[in-house]
């Protein structure tokens with residue numbers, strides 16, 4: 001391998017090479033998109049892979065894999081503290097990724113973008129800083145019945161610590177939030193509403209702008225869990241008016257171990273730091289520590305620099321294909337899947353929300369989802385079987401597990417046909 005000379009003028013965060021990108025907007029060429037994801041070409045159990053577990057994690061395009069490899073081959077050093085060229089390059093790469101995240105979220109203030117491990121860590125950060133500062137005995141935190149465990153348990157822990165109460169916005173049988181109940185539950189003691197943009201278990205898209213408006217009308221700040229929303233719908237923090245937005249890199253074609261907490265600057269400024277350590281301080285003595293400015297106040301220790309670079313590359317990739325084009329493709333795939341699944345005898349689709357994105361849950365007769373999932377795997381079909389980290393939601397629907405097929409920019413009707421064929425094979429086994 002030849003190594004290129006380092007050049008201090010060259011930014012480590014140069015745009016990702018165009019050769020890997022699909023012919024954007026000119027028509028959606030899903031096969032050209034698939035060809036950019038090396039893992040999708042790998043047979044599984046001797047069969048072509050039908051990867052329908054995208055709500056758990058997405059696969060990565062070569063542009064992302066290359067960006068991470070290139071970072072380690074050409075730029076790797078620790079950030080912020082170094083006076084040498086590689087450290088400058090690593091710092092520039094990480095900060096360029098922050099700017100890309102800010103742009104993705106429709107804001108021009110990268111200081112509001114905090115790198116974390118993922119959605120889970122983002123929610124915990126807000127609970128442990130904003131929450132600890134603002135919530136006291138008798139106060140209330142409002143979540144919804146649609147939430148993932150990671151947008152429930154951090155609030156439960158906070159409520160236990162503070163003697164506060166966790167309140168829950170109910171859903172209809174169809175899997176939509178009951179907005180009238182939301183209005184009733186938003187009370188004078190409500191300190192925060194934590195709500196998902198898209199349910200990972202049912203695919204329900206919540207009317208997030210309207211929810212935020214209703215909460216703000218009562219003076220209640222809103223944290224939006226964008227783990228499932230970001231990859232399918234994106235989110236404009238300014239337009240939606242949220243106070244906090246969290247998402248995970250690995251669900252939007254980026255690497256694992258990196259995610260984002262976006263917060264409104266005024267709130268972030270007021271919040272105390274969470275973890276202590278290097279980089280989050282301006283000065284330390286044994287008597288007193290002064291904390292760094294945003295966003296570093298919340299980024300203690302060596303960050304996941306390569307992860308940030310990979311996330312930046314993933315957002316570049318999404319931008320080049322076009323989020324709207326991806327969303328339109330996924331809607332068509334979801335419709336195809338819903339229609340095809342409805343034709344499978346004894347198959348029951350769970351929920352019928354007004355709007356769905358990315359995922360569809362179902363049951364096949366009385367076959368346990370784990371059994372069905374294991375057989376589907378033998379046919380090269382990767383789906384999720386279980387409670388999807390949304391046990392309260394499944395309990396509300398009288399269930400303990402479902403099968404879930406979830407989609408991405410590279411999903412094809414062929415994969416849905418493979419899923420349906422494999423479901424027929426499951427039926428034959430259990431007939």
Ligand code: PMP
Pocket residue numbers: 055056117118119120121148150151196198199200225227228248389
């Ligand atoms: N919220 C939702 C809606 C999710 O789907 C997930 C991941 N399944 C999370 C939060 C947690 O994300 P992570 O595990 O990446 O922190």
